Amino acid sequence: MESFIEVPLDSDFPLENLPWGVFEAPGPAGPQVHVGVALGQHVISATELQLCSIVVPVPVHTRVQGRLNEFMAAGRPAWRAARSTLQRLLNASEGELRDNSELMSRVVHKQADVTMLLPAQIGDYTDFYASRQHATRVGSMFRGPANALNPNWLHLPVGYHGRSSSVVPSGAPVRRPSSAVSSSSPPPRPVVAPSTQVDFELEVAAFIGPGNTLGEAIPVESAWEHVFGLVLMNDWSARDIQKWEYVPLGPFCGKNWATQISPWVVTSEALEPFKCRPPAKQAGDPDVLPYLQEAMPYTYDVNLAVDITPPGVDRATTVTRSNLKHLYWSFAQMIAHHTVGGCNLRPGDLLGSGTISGDEADSSGCLLELTHASRDEIVTEASTGVVRRRYLEDGDVVTLRGWCGGDGVPCRRIGFGRCSGELLPCQP
């Protein structure tokens, strides 16, 4: 499938991908907000196509409000129809858009010329804790290997309600928080200080499609139908703040200062060729409860990596590699669990997976794990020399990457783009 718009071979965004996003582009009367898709190094405005009566079946509210909530609500038939319209219009063999230079100038922008915004108004953001490897290694550090997993962990996807106001897109600066942390000696005497344990968390998050009515659960068998698509998510975390505050009601100031997502939502349609089986059960694992059992469970094979670029350093170092497929709990199971008691999910809600760690120590999804809670260091390398880290330092740029396939032509990579943020010093 080739477009008349050039797509570099190593692009995250071939015509098979077409992830959805919201962007501000220059217009004749000043900057204007569009909804649209990414293609190669360009963006395609669905808003402009509709205004020109080329029917991309995106609901009117989506165009007007400059966010994807209404489109997410429309469900899979609408998503498929929009995708196939766009794939036809953008195809190398199709002249309707290609040969209309006036239309092209309004519809096609370079990614370098637009500013990416959040894809949706996020009504509620929930974060899970779905990686067995992560929960086991973190639990081992704090409670020892015998009690690594809490009694509920293998029975339900543990999660908590996060803070939607501080979800920011890639590129937004992120500021080191200052809050109450406890000194180590008992009795605990807290002080207010900038966090010295700022960490990233490598996650994937799902944007919810139609969702459910309050009081009516979503069965696990239809739960994937409520996933509009996936993004990368860095759940920035301040471990020292979190540690002091989290008993008994969970993370609060340790997590609510920034949650960063990649701006392009890779759709379930684009991910379809990369469906795979979830990990096998281990001996002794309990059967999950019926509301979490799928006849044909699946997830997606999405490669993940985290790069760190310390300040003044001329290149990024990949500090961990993982994969979405390692998760013990799938997004379908998270959705079924979230709604089992009647809680309603709304279009545009965001569900984070929790830190995604692989089997190896160097496939851990956060520094807490990678350094064994600061026992070790990670090393970044550049021509300017070696830089070591236990936790993040001011000026560090953290970049999450994700991609499916791409191991050879003609197999194009379905990429997620980047979720990138620089850690700024604490507010003076």
Add this chain to the structure above:
Amino acid sequence: MESFIEVPLDSDFPLENLPWGVFEAPGPAGPQVHVGVALGQHVISATELQLCSIVVPVPVHTRVQGRLNEFMAAGRPAWRAARSTLQRLLNASEGELRDNSELMSRVVHKQADVTMLLPAQIGDYTDFYASRQHATRVGSMFRGPANALNPNWLHLPVGYHGRSSSVVPSGAPVRRPSSAVSSSSPPPRPVVAPSTQVDFELEVAAFIGPGNTLGEAIPVESAWEHVFGLVLMNDWSARDIQKWEYVPLGPFCGKNWATQISPWVVTSEALEPFKCRPPAKQAGDPDVLPYLQEAMPYTYDVNLAVDITPPGVDRATTVTRSNLKHLYWSFAQMIAHHTVGGCNLRPGDLLGSGTISGDEADSSGCLLELTHASRDEIVTEASTGVVRRRYLEDGDVVTLRGWCGGDGVPCRRIGFGRCSGELLPCQP
């Protein structure tokens, strides 16, 4: 201060109150959404007053969208201006509205003829745990009196992010949730079952006004300026679900199936005469950290009560009485803590106080406390006989009431109206 609209002596809504709300009223072209205030047994549409060019300074978006977020964002000068305009227009001595019968018919509706909606689009809902009496008694039950309060409790207002999608107004039916609960014998083998431990929680919640920019904290000294007003809140809770799920990330399915609020937001201006000092420190209590210290700390003296009406019973029984002034942490401190690390609060966000218990056992704000985790029973009395409860049963109606003053004429009561909901049986 008297209005030409009759206000019964025992009304929650004299001219001194004028709480804000959003309601759907019959109109010439079908039901229409208004913003406005309550007065006696009537509602006054600020939307209609503005359409008639009688300037109530409510931002245009508030009228158009039928929610108060923009008005909340406008801040105290705008709130005061709207209040004084309305108090003038509605005054017994003022003819502009009173003598215009056509205008009256559009602006004034009976409360019985309108449907109350949520006052705002709630971007994020946070629930705190600010009652020392509650935290102490619950902690004692589970960890013994010596360890009743967790080490962090006296140092910071513990809170968690709640679920905004399932915040519903008074009158909305509430459905008993079914979810995973653990049987008592170890090893824990969970089952999916309707919760048998459905509880109410008597809370007061603040609607946030202007709020703050991500990365910039709200100092405690100006935090009350960000409280638009207060409502009653029943944080419906399923104790058995909560108990099994909440370690280590906090309440989830135990809480996210319904949070119910009273629909009229009682403003800081109306509460002004009922300011009072917070409780005195106890011997040995630590100083709170500087970011939580106010020069002149205050809260409000708001009487609270919870009534239960079992099904088929002809009257309500008041099962507990408490008061907002008992809280150890004030809303100003909750706001300062919420934002200390840079988390942004947005206009229309909702901050719950946590269960508000008084000093006496019969002033406890939830059944878990009142019955000592089902050791005892509470008794409701009616002409049809006595009904006993450990937890709530299907068909029980739970009603929260709140009021300031009203101990005698001419001291009018500033009331909150009611937060009332019936517990429906679990979805079949």
